[in-house]
Amino acid sequence: MNIHQLRAICEVIKQGMKISTAAEVLHKSQPGISRQVREIEDELGITIFRRRKNKIESLTPPGREVARVAERVLRDLENLRLIGKEYSRQDAGDLTIATTHTQARYSLPQVIESFTRRFPGVGLTLRQGNPVQCCELVAAGEADIAIATETERSFDELIALPAYRLARCIVARHDHPILKERRLTLAKLARFPLITFDPAFSARRAVTDAFSAAGLKPRIVLSAVDADVSKAYVERGMGIAILPRIALDPAKDRKLRALDADRLFKVGMLNVLVRKHAWLRSYMFSFISLYAPHLTRDVVQRALAGRDVDLARLRSAAPAVRRMT
Numbered sequence: 001m002n003i004h005q006l007r008a009i010c011e012v013i014k015q016g017m018k019i020s021t022a023a024e025v026l027h028k029s030q031p032g033i034s035r036q037v038r039e040i041e042d043e044l045g046i047t048i049f050r051r052r053k054n055k056i057e058s059l060t061p062p063g064r065e066v067a068r069v070a071e072r073v074l075r076d077l078e079n080l081r082l083i084g085k086e087y088s089r090q091d092a093g094d095l096t097i098a099t100t101h102t103q104a105r106y107s108l109p110q111v112i113e114s115f116t117r118r119f120p121g122v123g124l125t126l127r128q129g130n131p132v133q134c135c136e137l138v139a140a141g142e143a144d145i146a147i148a149t150e151t152e153r154s155f156d157e158l159i160a161l162p163a164y165r166l167a168r169c170i171v172a173r174h175d176h177p178i179l180k181e182r183r184l185t186l187a188k189l190a191r192f193p194l195i196t197f198d199p200a201f202s203a204r205r206a207v208t209d210a211f212s213a214a215g216l217k218p219r220i221v222l223s224a225v226d227a228d229v230s231k232a233y234v235e236r237g238m239g240i241a242i243l244p245r246i247a248l249d250p251a252k253d254r255k256l257r258a259l260d261a262d263r264l265f266k267v268g269m270l271n272v273l274v275r276k277h278a279w280l281r282s283y284m285f286s287f288i289s290l291y292a293p294h295l296t297r298d299v300v301q302r303a304l305a306g307r308d309v310d311l312a313r314l315r316s317a318a319p320a321v322r323r324m325t
Contacts, residue, residue, distance in 0.1 A: 005037070012056065098135075098147075100128065102226075102247055103147050111290050115290055145288065159304065161271060164318055165268070169243060169261050170259040178192060178259070179259065184264060186211055189240070190216045194218050196224075198224060203242070203244070207242050227243050242265070269318065
């Protein structure tokens, strides 16, 4: 067997069992990919994929084991390449961060500015998406680090390191009647149209869960993946928004006001996510510690190696997210 066969198997799986798409990604012919899969099946004496009329449908039980080992081998080969780059060009390379719009816009600018000054030879790329998409990018090896809130979907191949607690607030136009309330309650909020995050975000679940527990049904008129879009519609008088506190910039959002809402909704957690057993370059550790100083290189390395890291303690000790614009 060879590395090309392992890549063929993993890419077919990644592309939803479509050999034609895997062939395009790998710049190979479709018959060539099929041949590589058949050759490793013949060598191992097992069937990796279930087929029907020459189309792959799913993995067989032994195929799942082969895929798991193949992914680990490919990951370790990538780690070897990174080790070579680390010791030949320590301060040069690439870093891809997957994150949401809110973090890219409000919590990361100063960190990125400091990082690029310290490591001018590193090309930094931001990939934006919802939290699930950010995790998928890291899991697939298309991003090195994700900075995102928690997701309902579990990613066993990732390590989530608690970075910050997310304070939430009610954002309203400066003349909105909710601002006259001395004490906010969910019942009072339920009287007004609400603007909140898309269901792919944990912030949306925190909102709906809180209202549901109180026996209330919020009137959500708009869902968005972008805090700035939400604020634009608040300014137009379409409703009030429930957003992370960091998304309100008093210097720019002059027509808006914020009311603390921490006691009304479950505190959100912002995590730094990396692939298990990944070999991170030195500048990647530096980026993480620049963003969340308590996530030192030692803490991250122990987590990557599967050694004891008290995630519960890190979570309870995580500070409130700060504005870093």
